Each structure stands twice: as C-alpha cells, then as structure tokens.
Amino acid sequence: MTHSNPDSENMKEILVWAEQCDGQPSGVALEILQKARELAGLLEGRVSAVVIGQDCRECAAGLIAHGAGRVFVVEDPRLGLYQADAFTKILCRLIGEIRPGIVLMGGTSVGADLAPAVAARLGTGLTAHCTDLHIEAIDGRDQLVMVVPGWRGNMMVKIVCTEKRPVMATIRPGVMERGRPDPSRKGEIVAVSADIEAEDFRARTLEMVRESEESELEQAKIVVSGGFGFYEAGGVSLLEELARAIGGVTAGSRPACDAGWVLESRMIGQSGSTVSPDLFISVGASGAPHYTTGFAKSKIIVAVDRNPKAPIFDIADFGIAGDLQEILPTLVEELNRGK
Amino acid sequence: MPLKILVCIKQVPDPERFDRITLDPATGSINRAGIPPVTNPVDRHAVEEALRIQEALGGSVTVLTMGPPQARKCLEDALAMGADRAVLLCDMAFAGADTLATAAVLAAGIRSAGDFDLVLCGNESVDGATGQVPGQLAEALGWPRVTHARKIGFVDGEKAAFVERQIEGGFLHVKVRLPAVIAVVKRINRYRLPTIFGILEAGKKEIAEVGCAACECAGIRAEAMGLEGSPTRVAGIFQSHRKRHVEMIGGDPKEAARILIGRLREMDAL
Numbered sequence: 001m002t003h004s005n006p007d008s009e010n011m012k013e014i015l016v017w018a019e020q021c022d023g024q025p026s027g028v029a030l031e032i033l034q035k036a037r038e039l040a041g042l043l044e045g046r047v048s049a050v051v052i053g054q055d056c057r058e059c060a061a062g063l064i065a066h067g068a069g070r071v072f073v074v075e076d077p078r079l080g081l082y083q084a085d086a087f088t089k090i091l092c093r094l095i096g097e098i099r100p101g102i103v104l105m106g107g108t109s110v111g112a113d114l115a116p117a118v119a120a121r122l123g124t125g126l127t128a129h130c131t132d133l134h135i136e137a138i139d140g141r142d143q144l145v146m147v148v149p150g151w152r153g154n155m156m157v158k159i160v161c162t163e164k165r166p167v168m169a170t171i172r173p174g175v176m177e178r179g180r181p182d183p184s185r186k187g188e189i190v191a192v193s194a195d196i197e198a199e200d201f202r203a204r205t206l207e208m209v210r211e212s213e214e215s216e217l218e219q220a221k222i223v224v225s226g227g228f229g230f231y232e233a234g235g236v237s238l239l240e241e242l243a244r245a246i247g248g249v250t251a252g253s254r255p256a257c258d259a260g261w262v263l264e265s266r267m268i269g270q271s272g273s274t275v276s277p278d279l280f281i282s283v284g285a286s287g288a289p290h291y292t293t294g295f296a297k298s299k300i301i302v303a304v305d306r307n308p309k310a311p312i313f314d315i316a317d318f319g320i321a322g323d324l325q326e327i328l329p330t331l332v333e334e335l336n337r338g339k
Numbered sequence: 340m341p342l343k344i345l346v347c348i349k350q351v352p353d354p355e356r357f358d359r360i361t362l363d364p365a366t367g368s369i370n371r372a373g374i375p376p377v378t379n380p381v382d383r384h385a386v387e388e389a390l391r392i393q394e395a396l397g398g399s400v401t402v403l404t405m406g407p408p409q410a411r412k413c414l415e416d417a418l419a420m421g422a423d424r425a426v427l428l429c430d431m432a433f434a435g436a437d438t439l440a441t442a443a444v445l446a447a448g449i450r451s452a453g454d455f456d457l458v459l460c461g462n463e464s465v466d467g468a469t470g471q472v473p474g475q476l477a478e479a480l481g482w483p484r485v486t487h488a489r490k491i492g493f494v495d496g497e498k499a500a501f502v503e504r505q506i507e508g509g510f511l512h513v514k515v516r517l518p519a520v521i522a523v524v525k526r527i528n529r530y531r532l533p534t535i536f537g538i539l540e541a542g543k544k545e546i547a548e549v550g551c552a553a554c555e556c557a558g559i560r561a562e563a564m565g566l567e568g569s570p571t572r573v574a575g576i577f578q579s580h581r582k583r584h585v586e587m588i589g590g591d592p593k594e595a596a597r598i599l600i601g602r603l604r605e606m607d608a609l
Contacts, residue, residue, distance in 0.1 A: 082511065085483055109506045113486045116471035120439060120478035125570030128469035138574070145574065151357045151466070155369070156579045164570040202483035203515040210509040222609075246609065264526065265508055270468065279608045288358070289579070300608050301583065302599065308587070318602065319587045320595050330596035335609075 011101030011135075011142055012045025015166070016068065017091060017114070019106050020051050023058040027178065027218060028106035030066045032171055034179035035133055036104055037067040042135050043142060045101075048072065050094055052087055054080035057189070064187030066179060071187060072098075076194035081205040082110045086196045088117045094192065095122060100166045102144055104133075107170035119168045125161030126168040129270075131175055131293075138162060144169070149270060149293050173218055174274040175297075217266055221278045222248030223295070225268050227285020228255035229306060230324055236261055238328045239283065245335040248279070253291045269294035284324055287312025304328070340498070341397035342456040342517075344389045345449055347476070348382040348402055348417060350410040354465040362578055369576065378413040381461030383420075385523050387530035388491060389459050390421045396493060399423050401452060405433055405444055411546060418541035419533035425546040426452045432551040435566030438471035443563045445472070446479035447554035452547070455518060457500070462487055462522040473522035485515050486522040 014036045018029035029049070036047045049068035051059045053075065060071040074090055091114065095103060105115045107129055119126035132147035143160050144167045150157040161167040217223065224243040226235065243250045252262030254269055267273060270290040280298035284305060285291055292315050295301065303312040308321035320327055352360075352374040361370045389400045402417040404410050405428035414425035428448040436444065449458060458480070463470035470486070477484035489510065490503035504511040505524055515521070533541070555561060562568060586602075588595045603609050 082506075084485070084513075109487050112470050113474060113484070116438065116469075116474035117478050117484065119471075120442060120475035123439070123570075125437065125439065126469075126471060127571055128471055149579065150576065151360050151369075155360070155362060156577050157573055158575040158577075159571050160574045161571045203485055203513055203519065205504075206512045206514055208506070208509060208511050271463075279603065290357075293579075300603070300606065302603070303585070313585045313587065315583055316585045317583055318599055319585045320599060321587065322592060322595070326592040327596065330592045331600065334593075334596040334600045 011144065011167075012040070012043050013098060013100040014040050014043075014045060014047045014102045014104065015095065015098055015100035016047065016049045017103070017105040017111070018049045018051045018059065018063055018068075019108060019111060020053050020056050020059045023053075023056055025051070025059045025062050026106055026108065026173070028108060028111075028171065028173040029063070031173070031176040031178045032104045032106060033063065033066040033068055035171070035176045036102075037179065039102065039133060039135060039144070046070070048098060048100070050074065050091065052079055052090055052194075057191070060187075060189045062181065064185055065181035065183050067185065069187050070190060072190050072192050074192050074194050076196065078196065078201075079194060081208055083201060083205055084113055084117070084203045086194070086200040087114055088121065089196060089200050090194055091118050092121050093195070095166060103166045103168045105168070105170050107172040111170055115168060115170050122166075124164040124166060124168060126170070127159045127161070128170050130169045130171050131156075133169060133171075149289075172274045174276050216249055217251060217273055218275060220249040220275070222246055222281070223251050223268075223275055223277045223279075223298075224248045224281045224283070225251040225253065225285065225295070226256050226262065226283055227253045227291070227305075228259065229286065230256070230284020235284070235324060235328065238325075238332075241332050242281070242283075242328055245332045246281070248277075248281070251275070253285045253288075282312055282316070283328065285312055286310040287315065340493070340496070342392060343399050343401075343454065344392060344457045344459060345401045345403055345452065345455045346382075346385050346389045346417070346422070347445055347458065347460045347472075348386065348404050348413055349379045349461075349464050350376045350404065350406050350413040351379045351464055351466040353377045354380070362576060376409065376412065378416055379461055379464045379466075381463065381523065381525050382413075383530045384525050384527055385459040385461045386417045386420055386422060387528050388523055390531070391528065392457075392491070392493075398456075401426065401455070403428065403445070403448055403452065405429070405441060405448065414546055415541055416533065418544045418546075419537040420531060421537060422544075424544055427546055427548050428554070429548055430550040430554075432561060432564050435569065436564065437569035437571045438467070438469055438475055439570060440564055440566075440568035442472050442475035442479045443559050443568060444554055445476050447557040447559040448549050449480065451549055451553050451557040456498075457517055458482075458520045460520065460522045462524050470522075473520055477520035480518075480520065482518050482520055483515050484520045484522070485513050488521050488523045489527050491521060491523075491527070
C-alpha cells in the first residue's frame with residue numbers, strides 16, 4: 001500500500017484531512033488549508049481535502065472557498081461520531097488511491113489519534129505539532145521541512161522525511177493563520193463510499209458527552225491567563241474579574257491547571273491549547289517556554305509578574321512588575337471607569 | 340475476568356530541568372548533561388491503572404521499556420509500585436528510533452514477552468511529546484486502540500473495555516474489544532508511591548533483557564529498527580527566538596494601570 005519511491009511520486013498533491021462537526025469544518029482545517037495553498041503554490045501543485053462523517057457534504061463549499069481544489073466526501077450513517085478503526089481504514093484507502101506527496105491533519109485530540117495510526121499502517125513518517133512548514137531542496141529534491149518545538153519549546157527542531165511518501169504532519173489549532181475565504185473559488189466535490197464493515201468497529205464510539213463549550217478559548221479575542229504565582233496570591237476571583245472587565249476569557253498555565261485552579265480544557269501551552277488572540281494578558285507566570293509557546297503568536301502580549309527579571313517580560317510587548325494584588329484591582333477599576 | 344496487562348513506560352530527562360538543556364552552536368548537538376532521568380510522568384498513571392485493574396479483576400502486570408541499560412531504573416520503580424515483572428528492550432540496534440521504529444520494536448518485545456489482553460501506555464512523553472507511539476504500537480500489534488483515556492471500566496463476561504476518551508470540551512464513550520492498546524491521561528487516577536515493602540520486594544522480581552535477536556524472532560526485521568527503520572529524521576536544531584521588545588510600565592500601580600489601559604485603547608486592542 002505504501003508508495004516508497006519518492007522519485008516516481010510527486011510532492012505536488014497535498015491532502016488535508018478536514019475534521020468536521022455537524023457539517024461545519026473545524027477551524028484548524030481552514031488554518032491548514034491556507035498553509036497547504038502556500039505550499040502548493042511553491043510546488044506548483046494542488047490541494048485536496050477529505051471529510052468523513054454522517055452528513056458532512058455541506059462542509060465542501062467552505063473548504064473550497066478556503067482553497068481546496070477537490071473535496072472527497074465520505075458519508076455514512078455509522079460515522080456520525082469519531083470511529084478510530086473506521087476512520088483509519090478510510091483515510092488509508094483514500095491516500096492509497098489519491099497518492100498525495102503530503103498529508104496534513106489538525107492536531108486536535110481526534111487528529112492526534114488518527115494520524116499516527118494512518119502513518120503506521122502506511123509505513124511512512126509523521127511529525128507532530130508542527131509550528132512551521134516550508135519547502136527546502138535537500139540533495140537536489142524538494143522536501144517538506146517540518147519545524148517542531150523540542151524540549152518544551154526550549155529548542156526548535158527541523159524534521160524531514162526524505163524517502164517515504166506521503167510525508168505526514170499534524171498542526172495544532174491556532175498555530176497557522178486562517179486565510180480569507182473566497183466564495184468565487186471553484187472546486188470539485190467527489191463522493192466516495194465508506195466501504196466499511198462490522199470488523200472496522202473493534203473500537204466503537206457509543207456516544208459523545210459535552211461538558212463545556214470547546215471553542216470559546218480558541219476563538220476569544222482577549223485571553224487573560226494566570227500562572228501559579230498568581231493563584232498562590234489567592235487571586236482566582238481577581239482573574240475572573242479582570243476577564244469580565246476586559247471582555248476576555250480566562251485560562252491558565254500547566255501548574256495552575258495541575259493545582260485545579262483552571263479547567264484542563266483552558267490550559268495554555270505545549271500540552272494544552274495554542275492561542276493567538278488580539279490581546280493576551282499573562283499574570284503571575286514566570287514564562288517557562290512550554291507555557292509561552294502556547295500564545296507567542298498573539299498580536300499584543302501584556303505580562304504582569306512580581307519578578308521584574310522573569311523571562312515572561314522577554315516575550316511581552318508591555319510589562320508591569322509588582323504586587324499582583326495591588327495591580328490587578330487597579331486595572332479592573334481603570335477598565336470599568338472608561339466604560 | 341483476570342487480565343494479563345502490559346504497561347509500556349519510558350525514561351525521560353526530568354522535565355523540570357529542561358531549561359538546562361543547551362545547544363552547542365558549533366556542532367548543533369544537544370547538551371543535557373546533569374539532567375537526572377525520571378519515569379515519564381503520565382506513565383506512572385498507566386502503571387497505577389494497571390495495578391488497580393489487577394486489584395479488581397486479578398491477573399498480572401508486566402512493565403516494559405525500551406532504552407539504554409540505565410532505563411532499568413524506571414522498571415525498578417514500577418516493580419516497587421507493585422508490578423509483577425519487567426522487560427527491558429535494550430540493544431544498540433534500537434537507538435535513534437523515531438516513533439514508527441519505536442512502536443515496531445515495542446510490539447516485537449511485547450510479543451516475545453507473552454500473550455497479553457491489554458497494553459497500557461501514557462498518552463505522550465514529555466521529551467518527544469508527539470503522542471504517536473500508542474497508536475502506532477496498536478497498529479504494529481494489529482490491535483484496536485483508544486488514546487486520551489481518562490476512565491477505564493469493565494463489564495462482567497465481556498472481553499471488552501469501556502473507556503471515557505477525553506476530547507476538547509467533553510468525552511467520547513468508547514467500547515473497545517480486547518486485546519487492545521489504551522493510552523491514558525494524567526487525570527485517570529492518582530498514582531501510589533512505592534512503600535518500603537514494595538521496594539524490598541522489587542529486588543526479588545525479574546527484569547528480563549530482550550535484544551535485537553529476540554525481537555527478530557518475534558517477527559521484526561533488523562531494518563525496521565532504530566535509525567534505519569525511521570522514516571523521519573532531524574535535519575537541524577536551533578534555539579527558539581521569541582523575543583519582543585518589552586515596554587516596562589513603572590510607577591505606582593494606579594498610574595501603571597492607567598498608562599497600560601490607555602496604550603491598549605490607543606492600539607484598538609480593547
């Protein structure tokens with residue numbers, strides 16, 4: 001099934017797995033499409049997308065508007081929820097037929113489950129959590145270079161997969177920038193049968209249970225995030241007050257989440273969410289790389305911390321060093337005064 | 340129904356000391372001298388979950404790692420927590436493996452160690468942090484998988500596990516037929532610390548060493564191991580540059596707050 005001779009293959013076909021929910025493409029799928037378009041431009045290639053689900057063909061228009069030249073739609077009443085075995089089989093079969101040089105997938109919790117199994121079954125290379133993708137000539141051949149943060153963001157590592165095809169990569173939500181949709185773009189919609197049987201449900205998802213609104217953090221224009229130092233100062237309610245006054249949502253660093261002060265779904269950083277809001281305010285976090293990598297691409301970063309030498313100030317646009325219990329109430333007061 | 344459980348664990352450099360890792364600009368190599376090795380944090384939760392299942396249903400718990408000779412230490416720690424026996428996959432031929440080659444060797448090691456109903460893993464390691472090995476291990480074994488597991492349960496008379504699998508903003512309820520690979524997240528349990536008795540007992544337990552030859556007997560070709568069996572490779576490492584030019588706002592808190600909010604309003608950020 002693997003096509004392992006790169007010289008007989010082109011890198012030109014780029015396939016994006018577009019995760020969807022209720023017929024809406026996920027944000028990360030649209031972000032990846034923009035990057036795929038850029039790469040396809042460099043390679044003079046084209047971008048295809050694949051959606052798998054129950055009633056998901058309505059996704060196709062949005063995916064085409066965001067740059068997919070072809071959309072493969074796999075619909076089946078048994079695929080309303082994520083089914084690990086069946087999705088793996090379908091995606092492997094499609095990759096075998098389409099024979100793309102590059103496969104890009106969102107690094108959501110579902111994508112992070114699906115991509116490794118697909119890569120293993122195809123016997124090809126996969127690189128997780130890429131923060132940048134570009135094309136470099138290596139030994140005279142165009143190769144996809146995948147940049148990932150290593151050692152919790154202390155280093156950046158360039159990974160290549162020079163022999164096996166397709167090259168596969170996952171990208172976390174919020175890492176790439178979404179392009180502007182262009183409804184005038186034309187694309188082909190190809191319906192593909194799922195071709196699955198009872199054996200393809202060794203692991204069967206029975207139901208999905210919602211516990212909180214998932215996308216609030218990723219879509220927020222303003223994020224107010226607390227570190228351990230802040231909570232030690234007893235400021236959970238202060239953080240919420242500040243978020244309310246400024247119209248943002250609350251989040252936290254890993255230590256704050258580990259201590260139970262912030263929900264794990266609101267964790268910022270390498271093992272949590274990556275966000276790039278218009279304004280990110282960090283309070284009481286010293287700025288460990290595995291935390292700052294989760295918001296480094298925010299438009300404006302404000303840091304407030306007790307320690308004026310904390311590394312958080314190296315990556316901020318504005319900084320205030322001082323007693324958090326004094327500074328935060330004055331910020332809230334100032335914000336409310338202007339309203 | 341008693342289950343034969345195997346837990347894959349990994350020894351990693353202490354993540355609390357990652358900031359001490361430096362890059363030699365001349366050679367492009369990583370220097371991590373002086374950083375003590377520890378058991379990958381979430382892997383302890385996987386061992387704990389295996390022990391809890393054993394306490395509830397009976398059966399056995401085997402722990403397995405692939406690594407250099409000193410990785411024996413993380414096996415000893417798991418034995419001290421209560422695991423029955425341990426397997427160390429150790430051979431120069433395994434070195435330099437990416438996740439695909441790692442999964443291939445782990446699968447061969449598991450097959451050579453016996454028949455198991457359930458393989459548990461931590462969902463990801465703190466050093467590689469790809470989270471790719473559990474799913475790729477399941478593929479190498481030809482078994483189904485459930486990753487991101489935050490709760491595992493069993494029903495009498497059914498050879499299946501019922502798993503709460505975490506997703507963004509909720510969970511999926513998954514029924515998986517055994518044998519299967521299940522990768523757990525930290526919130527699944529609080530792990531126990533070894534007791535003095537456990538540490539003393541651990542000394543009497545077996546740690547079997549498995550090398551390249553035994554893995555080949557278990558059906559993996561030498562070319563599929565280590566660096567040679569790895570489709571991906573590192574092409575370069577560089578220090579991350581994320582610095583911005585910070586404008587520190589001083590003065591008393593009231594004044595600083597007023598200036599900051601003013602600047603943000605000027606920039607249309609509010």
